[in-house]
Amino acid sequence: MIAAYLVLLIPLVGIIFFALAGHREDTGKLNVRFNGICLLATIWLAINVLNQGTIVSSGKAFLIDPFNVYLIVLTAFVGFTTSIFSSPYMEHEKDIGKLSDNRLKLYHSMFQGFMLAMYLVLTTNNMGIMWVAMEGATLATVLLVSLYRTPESIEAAWKYFILCGVGIAQALFGTILLYYAAVQISDGENALLWSVLYENADKLNPEILEIAFVFLLIGYGTKIGLVPLHNWLPDAHSEGPTPMSAVLSGLLLNDALYAVVRNKMLVDGATHFNMAGYLMMGFGLVSFLVAAILLHRQKDIKRLFSYSSIEHMGLMTFSFGIGGPLATFAALLHMTVHSLTKSAIFVTVGHAAQLAGTQKIDQIRGLIKTQPKIGWGLLIGTISIAGFPPFGVFTSEFLVLLATMHSYPWLTPLLLLGIGIAFAGLFRHIQPMVYGDKPEGQNPITANLWPVTIHLALVLWLGLAIPGFLANWFSQATLLISGSTPL
Numbered sequence: 001m002i003a004a005y006l007v008l009l010i011p012l013v014g015i016i017f018f019a020l021a022g023h024r025e026d027t028g029k030l031n032v033r034f035n036g037i038c039l040l041a042t043i044w045l046a047i048n049v050l051n052q053g054t055i056v057s058s059g060k061a062f063l064i065d066p067f068n069v070y071l072i073v074l075t076a077f078v079g080f081t082t083s084i085f086s087s088p089y090m091e092h093e094k095d096i097g098k099l100s101d102n103r104l105k106l107y108h109s110m111f112q113g114f115m116l117a118m119y120l121v122l123t124t125n126n127m128g129i130m131w132v133a134m135e136g137a138t139l140a141t142v143l144l145v146s147l148y149r150t151p152e153s154i155e156a157a158w159k160y161f162i163l164c165g166v167g168i169a170q171a172l173f174g175t176i177l178l179y180y181a182a183v184q185i186s187d188g189e190n191a192l193l194w195s196v197l198y199e200n201a202d203k204l205n206p207e208i209l210e211i212a213f214v215f216l217l218i219g220y221g222t223k224i225g226l227v228p229l230h231n232w233l234p235d236a237h238s239e240g241p242t243p244m245s246a247v248l249s250g251l252l253l254n255d256a257l258y259a260v261v262r263n264k265m266l267v268d269g270a271t272h273f274n275m276a277g278y279l280m281m282g283f284g285l286v287s288f289l290v291a292a293i294l295l296h297r298q299k300d301i302k303r304l305f306s307y308s309s310i311e312h313m314g315l316m317t318f319s320f321g322i323g324g325p326l327a328t329f330a331a332l333l334h335m336t337v338h339s340l341t342k343s344a345i346f347v348t349v350g351h352a353a354q355l356a357g358t359q360k361i362d363q364i365r366g367l368i369k370t371q372p373k374i375g376w377g378l379l380i381g382t383i384s385i386a387g388f389p390p391f392g393v394f395t396s397e398f399l400v401l402l403a404t405m406h407s408y409p410w411l412t413p414l415l416l417l418g419i420g421i422a423f424a425g426l427f428r429h430i431q432p433m434v435y436g437d438k439p440e441g442q443n444p445i446t447a448n449l450w451p452v453t454i455h456l457a458l459v460l461w462l463g464l465a466i467p468g469f470l471a472n473w474f475s476q477a478t479l480l481i482s483g484s485t486p487l
Contacts, residue, residue: 001057003045004064007072007119010038014112023101023108028087031108035080035115042076045069050473056125060193063125066476071258072122074336078250078343079115081451085347086111086243088448092354093241103147107241113140114247121255127192130259131168131175134223137252138164145240156235163232164222171219171259177212178266181205194262201269209270216263217279223256225310226317227287237306238359242350245302249309250343254335257313261320261481268323280321285414287314292418295425300359301349304429305342308385311422312338315415319400320481322407328478330399333466337392337459341384344455348377351447352433361429366438371445375434377452382430384459386423392462 014034018027046069049055054065064072090107093099099107117137124130138161146157175192182191185203190196197204222229237245260280267276291311298304312334319331351374356364368375384391397419404412461467466474 001055001062001064003041003048004055004057004062004123006041007038007045007076008116008123010034010041011112011116011119015109015116018105018109018112021105023104027104027108028083028091031111032080032083032087034112035076035083038115038119039073039076039080042069042073046073046473050469056195060125060190060195061129062123063195064123065480066473067261067480068122068258070332070473070477071254071335072119074254074339075115075118075122075251078339079118079247081454082243082246082250082343082347083111085246085350085448085451086241088446089243089350089354090241092446098148103149106143107147110140110143111243111247114144114252118251118255122258125193125195127175127178127194127197127262130262131171134171134220134256134259135168137255138168138223141236141240141244141248141252144244145236147241147244148239150239153239156232156239160232160236163229167219167222167229169219170215170222174212174215174217174219174263177208177215178263181208181212181270194266197266198269201266202272204266204270206267206271206273209267210275213263213267213276214279217260217276217283220256220259220263221283221317224253224260224313224317225287226283226314227290227310230287230291230310233310234303234306237309238300238302242302242346242353245306245349246343246346249306249346250339253309253313254339257316257320257335260317264320265481274321274323277321277323280317281408282321284314284316284318284321285411287311288318289314289414289418289421292422292425295422296428298425298429299361301353301361301364301429301433302346302359304361304426305345305349305385308422308426309338309342311418312342312385315397315400319403322403323482324403324407325478325482326399326406327403328481329474330396330403332474332477333392333399333462334396337396337462338385340455340459341381341391341393344452344459345378345381345385347449347452348374348381351445351449352378355442355445355447356439361433363439364433365436366442367434369438370442371447373449374447377449377456379430379434380456381452382426384456386426387419390460390463391456392459395463395466 049069120133142161225233264276319327353359
C-alpha cells in the first residue's frame with residue numbers, strides 16, 4: 001500500500017508547497033513535476049494490483065481493485081498532461097492581465113487539492129469518506145471556477161456551489177440510509193466499509209438500499225451532470241480557466257459515476273434485481289438525448305463541449321445501467337476514451353479562444369489558416385468525440401449499441417438518433433471555425449499541443465487495437481462490477 005499512500009501524499013505536499021511558496025516563474029513547471037511523480041506512483045500501484053489482485057490496507061481504510069486502479073492511473077495521466085498544457089496557458093493569462101500572482105498561487109494550490117480529492121474518492125474503502133472527498137473536490141473547483149473574479153465567473157461558481165451542494169446533500173442522506181442498513185448486520189465502526197458491505201450485500205435490507213440508491217443517484221448524478229441536474233456544468237466549464245474545464249470533464253465526472261457504480265453493486269447484491277440499473281438507464285438515456293439536442297443551441301465553444309460531456313456521461317450511465325459483461329466493458333472503455341479525447345479538445349479550445357480573443361463560436365474563424373496545429377487539433381478531436389472510426393470512441397459506442405441490441409433492442413433507434421443529432425450539432429459549429437476565412441489581425445500564438453497529440457494518438461490506438469494488458473485490466477474490472485467474481 002506504499003504506492004497508494006504516495007498517491008495521496010504527493011498532492012497534499014503540493015497543496016502546502018504552492019500555498020506557502022507563492023507564485024514564481026517556475027511554479028507551472030513544479031506543478032508538472034508534482035503530477036509527473038504522482039503518475040509514476042499510480043503506475044507502481046497498478047503493477048501491484050495486476051500482480052497481487054485486490055489490495056486492502058491493514059486498517060481497511062483503503063481498497064484498490066481492478067476497477068478503481070485503472071481510474072487512478074487515468075486520473076493521474078490526465079492531470080499530468082493537463083498540467084503540461086496549463087503551465088504556459090496560465091502564464092499567458094497573467095501576461096494579458098486576467099490573473100495576478102496571488103490568483104496563480106491559488107490556482108496551483110487548488111489544482112493539487114482537486115487531484116487529492118479525486119484520488120481519495122477512488123482509493124477510500126469508506127463510503128462516508130468518499131462523500132467527504134467528493135465534497136472536497138466541489139470546494140476546490142468552486143475556487144477554480146471563480147478564479148477570474150468576473151461577474152460571470154462568480155455567478156457560475158455560486159451556481160455550481162449551490163446546485164452541487166444540494167446534490168451532495170442528497171448523496172449524504174443516501175449514505176446515512178446505507179449506514180442504517182449496514183449497522184443491522186455489522187458493528188458501527190465498519191458499517192460503511194465498502195468491502196464489508198459488498199461481502200454481506202445479500203444480508204442487507206433491500207428496501208432500504210433501494211431508497212438509498214435513489215438519493216445517491218440524484219446526489220452523485222448532479223456531479224455527473226445528468227439531466228435535469230446538469231445546469232451547473234456548462235457555466236462552470238465556460239467561465240473557469242480552460243485547464244480546469246479539461247480536468248472537470250476528464251476526471252470529476254468519471255469519479256462521480258464511479259461512486260454511483262460502487263453503490264449499484266451493493267444494491268444489485270442485496271435485491272438480485274436490476275432496479276438500480278433501470279434508474280441509471282432512464283437518467284442516462286434522457287441526458288444523452290437532451291444534451292445532443294442542446295448542442296445545436298450553443299454560442300460559446302466551451303459550453304458546446306460541456307454539453308458534449310453531458311451527452312457522453314449519459315451514454316456511460318446508460319451502459320452501466322444495462323449491466324452484463326459487454327455493456328460494462330463498453331462503459332469502462334468509453335470512460336477512458338472520453339476522458340482522453342475531451343481533455344485534448346479543451347486544450348485546443350483554450351488555445352483557439354486565446355487566438356481569437358473570444359469564446360463566441362461565431363467569432364472564431366479560420367483556425368487552420370491562422371494556426372494549422374490548433375485547427376487540425378480541434379477538427380481531429382471533434383471527429384474522435386463524434387464517434388468516427390477508427391478512433392476509440394467509435395469502438396466503445398459500437399459496443400454500447402451491441403449491448404443494447406442484445407438486451408433492449410427497442411432502445412437502439414433512440415441511441416442511433418442521439419448519435420446522429422450530436423454529430424450534426426458538433427459539426428455545424430466546428431466546420432466554419434476550422435475552415436472559415438481568416439479574420440484580419442488574427443496572429444498565431446504560442447501553443448503547447450503535445451497533450452493533444454498524445455491523447456488523440458492513444459484514442460486512435462485504442463480504436464485500432466486494445467493492448468493485451470489493458471484488455472485484461474478492463475476484463476477484471478468488468479467481472480468485478482457485473483458480480484461474476486468475488487472481491
